[in-house]
Amino acid sequence: MKRLLMVGLLALLLVGSVWLVKQRPTGVALVQPIRGEAIEAVFATGAVEPALQVMVAPRVGGRLAELLAEEGQMVKQGQVLARLETAEVEAQLQELNARERAAQLALERAEALVAQKFVAASEADRARAERDAVRAQIARIQAQRGYAQLLAPTSGPVLRREAEVGQFVAAGQVLFQIGGGTTLRVSTEIDEEDIARVAVGQPVVLRAAALGAAVFEGTVDSIPPKGDPIARSYRVKVKLIDAPAALRVGMTVDANIIQARRSQALLLPVTAVQSDQVWRVMEGRAQPVPVQRGATGHGRVEIRSGLKEGEAVIARPEGLVAGQRVRVAP
The missing domain is CATH 2.40.50.100 (RNA polymerase II/Efflux pump adaptor protein, barrel-sandwich hybrid domain)
Known part of the structure; x- marks a missing residue:
């Protein structure tokens, strides 16, 4: 009996401890939104290439x-x-040169006989035509040798x-692809889901991994009317503005095609926004507040509505449930 009583007491103590732990307020840190620039952009990857490319065949x-x-x-x-092999062409030229010499001799004999009035003038004309035909073949083969x-x-x-x-x-x-001139551009691949948001003339912010954190600018120069149905993307060309001197053909580039820029936007760290809501501390308890998100970038999210400047929110609300007791960490 005493043993059963002890077991019951231990069970009650365990349940009580769990209940006390659950009732203990969870420590949270707060963060306030700040004002800054919000940028909506289409992200793409690409490579540097010459603005002029010539194919040689x-x-x-x-x-x-x-x-x-x-x-x-x-x-x-x-x-x-x-150079291509020309042995067959050279053999044809030798044969045609021999035929041309024979045709020239035949023409000279025909002209001599015409002068002596042994044959009609048409014989010389025919011999001349045969010689000219051989010469035309020689010119054609010589052109092929040049090709x-x-x-x-x-x-x-x-x-x-x-x-x-x-x-x-x-x-x-x-057989060859040659870059002409010194002007460079960037060829990017835009997902088919984003191509409707891209237009010629839009500003582009670019960064090449090989150049570190340096950024440079460009503009959308051309958009193809037809995309790649296998890759489901469109190859968009970006014209560079004041490209860095260290930029080289073939370097990989990250590109952000700017859709909109809003100064003095309300920004929160991305960790503070989950599923289009933030969490506020109200009377010692965590409560979710729905918000309208805007642009995301550089670790921050734009809040378009649902939150006012100065209203603090929980910095990392992972695992919280509505109504949970919380305490603000100092």
Whole structure:
């Protein structure tokens, strides 16, 4: 009997202790909203690229015999980038040159016979036409031999090379991508859900990880009419304004396309806002207060309505329930 009584007392003490713990006020810290600039923006990632990009492709097909430019190399306009094999073309030229010499001799004989009135003048005309036809074929083959050399259409860095020696390439197949000029731009990928909020001319704030915390500005320059249905994104071009001298082609960039800027907005730390509500201390108890959120950025949330300046809220309301007893930590 005594043992049962002791067990009962211990159970009562345990329940009482739990109840006392639950009734003990939870310590919380308060934070007041501050005034600052709120920025609504569409976030995107991208890369730096030349504003002018030129694709280089052969006009005729053939096997690559020589590559004379590497990725990253600076080339000058007219510089040879690659050569295709020309053995077959050279053989055709030899054959046509022989035919041209024979046609020239036939024309000279025909002209001599016409002068002696042994044959009609039309014989010389026919021989001349045959010679001219061979010469036209020679000019065409010589042009093809010239097409076997790929020349740089502009001066600039080789951004990409898409072939190797020995590879057969088709006419029109892009082998080199060259950046022209010194002007840079940023190519960003915008999610299809955000593209409706982007317009040409909008300001853009950019940051390149390679340049540390430095930021620079630009504007939306172009938006394609068609997106990528697989990636579900649109490639938007950003024109740079006073780009840093250290910015290089290929650097990755974070871009914020500015939708709106509001000065003197009411801002709270993001930790103080949960599920579109903040928590206030009212008569020693935690009470949720619904608010309208605005822009979010740099660890702060804009409060559009539901809270006034000077009204303190709980800094970290995780785990609180409505009506829970709390005490403000000093």
